[in-house]
Every structure is written in structure tokens, then in C-alpha cells.
Amino acid sequence: MRGVIRLEALTRSYGGRPAVDGVDLEVAAGELITLVGPSGSGKSTILRLIAGLDRPDSGRILVDDVDVATVPPPRRAVAMVFQDYALFPHLTVLGNLTFGLRVRKVRRAEAEQRARAAAQRLGIDGLLDRYPDQMSGGQRQRVALARALLRDPSVYLLDEPLASLDGPLRFATRTDLLALHRELRTTTIHVTHDQHEAMTLGDRVVVLADGQIRQVGPPQQVYDEPADTFVAGFLGSPPMNLVPGGGVLGGDATLTIGVRPEDLALDDAGPVTATVEAVESLGSEANLSTRCPDGTRLIVRTGPRPGVALGDEVRLRADRLHRFDATTGRRR
Numbered sequence: 001m002r003g004v005i006r007l008e009a010l011t012r013s014y015g016g017r018p019a020v021d022g023v024d025l026e027v028a029a030g031e032l033i034t035l036v037g038p039s040g041s042g043k044s045t046i047l048r049l050i051a052g053l054d055r056p057d058s059g060r061i062l063v064d065d066v067d068v069a070t071v072p073p074p075r076r077a078v079a080m081v082f083q084d085y086a087l088f089p090h091l092t093v094l095g096n097l098t099f100g101l102r103v104r105k106v107r108r109a110e111a112e113q114r115a116r117a118a119a120q121r122l123g124i125d126g127l128l129d130r131y132p133d134q135m136s137g138g139q140r141q142r143v144a145l146a147r148a149l150l151r152d153p154s155v156y157l158l159d160e161p162l163a164s165l166d167g168p169l170r171f172a173t174r175t176d177l178l179a180l181h182r183e184l185r186t187t188t189i190h191v192t193h194d195q196h197e198a199m200t201l202g203d204r205v206v207v208l209a210d211g212q213i214r215q216v217g218p219p220q221q222v223y224d225e226p227a228d229t230f231v232a233g234f235l236g237s238p239p240m241n242l243v244p245g246g247g248v249l250g251g252d253a254t255l256t257i258g259v260r261p262e263d264l265a266l267d268d269a270g271p272v273t274a275t276v277e278a279v280e281s282l283g284s285e286a287n288l289s290t291r292c293p294d295g296t297r298l299i300v301r302t303g304p305r306p307g308v309a310l311g312d313e314v315r316l317r318a319d320r321l322h323r324f325d326a327t328t329g330r331r332r
């Protein structure tokens with residue numbers, strides 16, 4: 001089946017420090033996977049290894065059951081969109097879009113026609129005569145995406161392709177990408193820092209830390225049942241409250257108890273007492289920073305007008321607790 005990616009014990013170190021450390025992952029044909037993790041966790045390195053721009057120290061990469069170590073990068077059926085766009089500065093948008101097609105001997109008229117169609121799809125058809133330095137970061141990013149679309153690969157590798165877009169444009173482009181994926185069904189690995197992208201784009205999300213995979217699963221499952229305290233703290237904004245020993249949430253010294261801000265509620269009959277230290281109003285919702293008598297800080301997400309003020313004493317109810325091993329951080 002076209003577009004199956006298998007990573008086996010993939011490892012790559014720089015100067016003795018592993019950037020990618022024993023990664024095993026199978027991506028199904030047609031799947032859209034999001035790869036998330038903190039800066040420096042190895043996301044771009046994994047994509048560059050798959051694209052053949054870098055070589056693993058050990059482990060294997062199979063695309064469509066072929067070990068790609070034997071295939072030179074230009075012949076790998078992957079299209080990568082780089083974090084920094086990597087457009088040719090001396091070519092116009094049209095030139096950038098047609099370049100790869102021309103290299104593959106597509107006739108000029110046809111190349112230009114296909115380029116215009118891809119540009120139209122990404123809303124940059126008005127920019128075809130511009131040079132990269134005459135465009136905004138978001139526009140350049142769309143050009144890089146359009147260029148990848150023109151390659152018709154088995155696999156798309158997208159390294160933060162929406163990072164330079166903001167607000168409505170980011171939302172619209174995310175929706176476009178998703179629609180495009182539904183239509184083309186090309187296997188895609190999408191790297192992102194963005195919580196919304198991580199939750200909404202992928203069939204599965206892969207959470208990476210220090211070059212190692214911490215958890216793989218459907219986004220809602222990873223969110224609902226994080227495998228360890230790292231994943232619990234990484235997905236979700238504001239992050240899950242984690243209380244060593246459990247404290248006001250109950251538990252014992254062998255446990256760390258977690259509760260997401262939205263699973264804490266203001267409730268006059270709630271068992272936890274806390275003082276409001278900060279109110280952050282976000283329009284559609286509010287985050288309260290509260291402090292319990294034992295010093296524990298709990299972030300509470302409420303509706304838009306929580307009706308509390310700084311210094312108020314409130315009672316809280318916790319609806320859904322997560323238990324982690326206090327030593328290993330693993331879910332229990």
C-alpha cells in the first residue's frame with residue numbers, strides 16, 4: 001500500500017547527544033499524524049531522516065516496505081515543507097512552484113497551469129509574480145505548501161507549516177489542510193507546537209520528549225489518558241494541575257494526582273478551599289489561579305464571567321482525577 005512509513009529503533013545523535021533516541025513508529029497509508037513536543041525534542045530531525053536529508057546512526061526507515069537508506073533523497077517519494085520555507089530567493093512564486101515540475105520534464109504550459117491551480121487552492125494566486133522577499137512569512141509558508149502539493153508524493157512531511165500564520169488565516173489554513181487531506185488521502189506527518197493543531201488535525205498524535213516517543217494515540221485519548229506526567233503537562237492549555245502526593249486532592253506519597261483546569265469547578269459544597277490569586281479573562285472563558293492553604297496552586301477554568309474577585313475564598317470540586325506514580329511519573 002502506498003504511503004506506509006515504518007520507523008524502527010531510529011537513532012541519531014549530534015556530538016554524543018541523542019536528538020532521536022530509539023523511535024519506533026508505524027504510520028498507516030493515508031493517515032495524518034501530528035508530531036508534537038517541546039523545542040529540541042527531535043521533531044525536525046525525524047522528518048529530515050525520513051526525507052533523507054540526514055542519516056540515522058542506527059535503526060531503519062521503511063517507506064512502502066523499502067528501506068530508504070538505499071534510495072537517494074531526490075528519488076524518495078516524500079515532499080517536505082520546511083520550518084523556514086526554503087524557497088528559492090531568485091525565483092518568483094511561479095518560478096518556485098514550477099521548478100520541480102520543470103526538473104521532472106513537465107512541459108512549461110502544463111507546469112504553469114498546475115502551479116496556478118495549486119496557488120489558487122492556497123489563496124496565493126495573486127502573488128505569482130512576487131519574489132520571496134516581497135512577501136510576508138505567512139504568504140511564503142503558503143507558497144511552500146503549494147509547492148509540496150505539486151509533487152504528488154507518497155508522503156508529506158510538514159514541519160510547522162502554519163507557524164507563521166495567525167488568527168483567522170491560521171484557522172482557515174488548518175481547515176484547508178484538513179479538507180485537502182480528506183481529498184488526497186496522502187500519508188502526512190505534521191509537526192506542530194500548536195495545541196489546537198495537535199488536537200484537531202491528526203488521526204493520531206505522537207508526543208515526543210528528548211528524542212523519545214512518550215505516547216501515541218488518537219488525540220482525545222491522549223488528552224483523556226496521558227501516559228505520564230510529561231504528556232499530561234504538555235497537551236492542554238493551561239496545563240493539567242499536578243499535585244505531588246495529592247495533597248488537597250487526596251492520595252498518598254507514592255502518587256502524583258492530576259486534574260485538568262476544566263475539571264475543577266466552583267462549587268459552594270466542594271471539598272477544596274482555595275483563595276483566588278489571579279483572574280485571567282479570555283472572553284469566552286476565564287482561568288482562575290487559586291492557592292490552597294497548604295500552598296498548592298490550582299488553575300481553574302470557568303465560564304466567561306466567574307463572578308469572583310482577587311482575594312476571594314472559594315470552594316472547588318474536582319470531577320476527574322488522574323493518578324501517576326510519584327517516582328516514575330507513569331500513569332497508574
Ligand SMILES: Nc1ncnc2c1ncn2[C@@H]1O[C@H](COP(=O)(O)OP(=O)(O)OP(=O)(O)O)[C@@H](O)[C@H]1O
Binds near residue numbers: 015041083
Ligand atoms: N545539524 C545539527 N547539529 C547539531 N545538533 C543538532 C543538529 N540538528 C539538530 N540538532 C540538535 O538535535 C536536537 C533536536 O533538534 P530538532 O531540530 O529535531 O528539534 P525540534 O523538535 O524540531 O525543535 P523545534 O521545535 O525548536 O523546531 C536539538 O538538541 C538540536 O540542538
Ligand SMILES: [Mg+2]
Binds near residue numbers: 043044045083159
Ligand atoms: Mg523543528
